[in-house]
Amino acid sequence: DQWPLKGEWLEQAHELVQELLQLGHIVPSTSPWNTPIFLIPKKSGKWRLLQDLRAINAVMAPMGALQLGTPNPTMILDSWHLKVIDLKDCFFTIHLHPEDCVPFAFSVPVINNDRPMQWFHWVVLPQGMKNSPTLCQIVVSEALSNICKTYDSIMLYHYMDDILLAVETESSLSQVFDSLVAKLQRYGLQIATEKVQSLPPWRYLGWKLLDSHVYPQSIRLATTVSTLNDLQKLLRTINWLRPLLGITTHELSPLFSLLKGNPEL
Structure with a gap:
């Protein structure tokens, strides 16, 4: 059953649901499944909608982690040219198979109970589903695989939605970056352009990278x-x-x- 949502929390839930509908991340549903949603207020003043998927995760076969740890950028050659890339809303750009959407349903109470509760389910990878990170890794890895084959002299690290591209020359970096963007877009993946790092210090997975030195961040x-x-x-x-x-x-x-x-x- 849905946990109680009242006042501002219920109003915010309806606003977030409308945003998700417009973005195509959820659709109206008649699914027999239903697990609770809850809201988290952010420091920015915005709100985040999450779903409690523990009951779904408990009956789902785990796919396991594909990477045993994070890549170590100390392997990058001295004075190579870098770009750090962050994928935008990676989970929400990867669609579920239509037959797999039904369990990820939730309901939203209506204000003043003036009509039946609204029912929806996710059509993209839901946050909180235990296999979402693994599926994200699979899709990103597949999207990047041909880049490494085409440009065999580059160094390309990725962990989840964080990508580090290292190329020997600045002119080659621009060419490879454009190819990488095009390849990601063909897989429906989007780069958060405002988060692309092209100049030192680069920050990647807890590391701070300079032209010839690598340090752990504070x-x-x-x-x-x-x-x-x-x-x-x-x-x-x-x-x-x-x-x-x-x-x-x-x-x-x-x-x-x-x-x-x-x-x-």
Whole structure:
């Protein structure tokens, strides 16, 4: 059942649903499935709509992670020319098969109960579905594969929707970048043009890159843990630091075992 949404929260839910309808991310539905939605206010003043898909994830076969970790940019050759690229709303540019849309349905209460509740389901990868990251990786990898074959002398790293392109000469960088953009567009993937980084310092997956040096970005390690969510944030940071410090997965296993609890705590 849908959790209660009242006042401003309900009004915002209706506004966000209308935006998602106009963007083609959801459609009206008669699905027998229904899992709750909730809203998160952002610091910018905007709101974010999320769906609680734990019940769906529990009966879904996991595809597993395709990448065991993040790529290390220290492998890039000295003085090569770089671009850091961020894909825009990657999940929302990848469509579900029509037969797979039905479980991702949700309902929205109407103001003052003056008509039946509205029912919708996602037609693109939903945020919170456990296989969405893996499917995103598959699509992005497929889109970039021919670029590497065409330009075999470049270095091209990607992790989820973050792409790092390194080319020996500046003139070649422009040519490869244009080809990369065209290839991504053929797969329906869009570049967030305002986030493209063409000049140093480049920031990529927690690293700061200069022309001939690579540094980890400043890291804030929150050691006060009072909730399960605090622990998740701490372990996310430690997991990123693990390759730098030589910490093994086995050594972290006692901490990760603590995650087996109620994620709402």
